[in-house]
Amino acid sequence: EPEVTxxxxxxxxxxxxxxxxxxxxxxxHLYFYWYRQILGQKVEFxxxxxxxxxxxxxxxxxxxFSVERPDGSNFTLKIRSTKLEDSAMYFCxxxxxxxxxxxxxEAFFGQGTRLTVV
Amino acid sequence: SQKxxxxxxxxxxxxxxxxxxxxxxxxxxxxxxxxxxxDPGRGPVFLLLIRENEKEKRKERLKVTFDxxxxxxxxxxxxxxxxxxxxxxxxxxxKGIYFGSGTKLNVKP
Numbered sequence: 476e477p478e479v480t481x482x483x484x485x486x487x488x489x490x491x492x493x494x495x496x497x498x499x500x501x502x503x504h505l506y507f508y509w510y511r512q513i514l515g516q517k518v519e520f521x522x523x524x525x526x527x528x529x530x531x532x533x534x535x536x537x538x539x540f541s542v543e544r545p546d547g548s549n550f551t552l553k554i555r556s557t558k559l560e561d562s563a564m565y566f567c568x569x570x571x572x573x574x575x576x577x578x579x580x581e582a583f584f585g586q587g588t589r590l591t592v593v
Numbered sequence: 594s595q596k597x598x599x600x601x602x603x604x605x606x607x608x609x610x611x612x613x614x615x616x617x618x619x620x621x622x623x624x625x626x627x628x629x630x631x632d633p634g635r636g637p638v639f640l641l642l643i644r645e646n647e648k649e650k651r652k653e654r655l656k657v658t659f660d661x662x663x664x665x666x667x668x669x670x671x672x673x674x675x676x677x678x679x680x681x682x683x684x685x686x687x688k689g690i691y692f693g694s695g696t697k698l699n700v701k702p
Contacts, residue, residue, distance in 0.1 A: 479636075508690070517694040518637060518682065566636045568690075581627065582690055584636030 477501040479585035481567050487591045488557055496552045496588045498567030507550045508568040508582060509542065511535070518566065524550065557592045564589050595621040597685045599693035607701055612673050614696045616666040616683030626666045627684040628657055631695065637682055641668075673700045 480499045488494050500507050509521040522532040524542055541553045550569075554561055568582040596619045606612050616626065625644040629637035643650045643659045643666065650657045656669040670677050678700045683693040 510692075518631070518692040520691050564634075568636070581639035581642060582637075584638070587634075587636055 477583075479567055479569055479583050481565075481585035481588050483588060484586065485589045485591070487593060490559060490592055491556055493553065493555050494557055494590065496554070496565050496567075496590070498550045498552075498585055499548050500550055500567065500569030501571075501583055502548070504569035504571050504583070506530075506570045506572070506582075507542075507544070508570075509552045510566040510568065510584075511563040512566065512587075513563045521552075554590075557590075559592050562590055562592045595619070595685075595691075597623075597683060597691060597693045599681075599683050599696045601694055601696070603697040603699055605699045605701065606673055608674060610673055612670040612677070612698055612700070614668040614681050614683075614698065616668070616693055618664050618666075618685060622661065622664075623685045625686055626657075626659060627686070627690065628655075628666075628668050629682040629684060629692070631680045631682055637684075637692070640681075670698070673698075675700045675702050 482497045486494055507524040510518050511521055512518045520533050521536045522542055523530045539555050543551050564587045566584050566587045568584045570580050570582045598617045600615055625642055627642045628640045630640055631637045641650055641652055641655055641657045643657045645661055654671045658667045678698055680695040680697045682695045684690045
């Protein structure tokens with residue numbers, strides 16, 4: 476069964492360093508997302524990406540963050556100058572399409588990258 | 594501002610009973626709602642989607658209702674099993690998908 480894969484599963488980084496989280500969405504999917512979940516808290520939307528551009532972003536997704544689809548398979552989240560409060564589980568997700576009404580269909584999530592900033 | 598809210602208290606039920614989880618939304622009218630399951634340390638898994646013009650949706654032991662008057666969706670698991678123990682998330686669409694805080698369900702044998 477197709478799945479979203481994320482690497483690495485766990486990343487430890489020094490405060491102030493840059494990290495890149497990598498995702499391979501399901502191959503025929505067109506919409507890609509990044510979410511984060513701080514331990515014990517809700518899953519928070521960061522950004523959605525379609526047709527090689529950001530289609531929506533939350534207030535969390537500030538200039539510290541950027542996304543890229545560098546080739547036909549990978550989707551990356553870059554976090555510049557990491558802070559302690561960036562420590563969280565980061566989930567990548569993808570969905571196949573929107574339906575005729577423009578509504579998002581189900582999203583498939585990866586297993587996440589646990590980012591620890593020390 | 595738009596809000597999607599779930600009961601943050603855990604729901605504890607006995608095996609075989611029906612679990613009912615609630616999702617309320619305020620200050621907007623979503624075209625549909627989704628329900629996901631999340632196990633500890635893992636990503637959410639899609640379960641069901643219900644549109645605003647659908648009153649009820651079923652999938653095996655799962656049932657979702659959508660009441661646009663009450664601004665509420667109910668998620669039911671019938672004949673619950675310990676394996677159903679997890680956190681259940683209600684999600685609302687936009688160009689992203691926004692999640693409620695989730696309700697943890699504990700099914701005791």
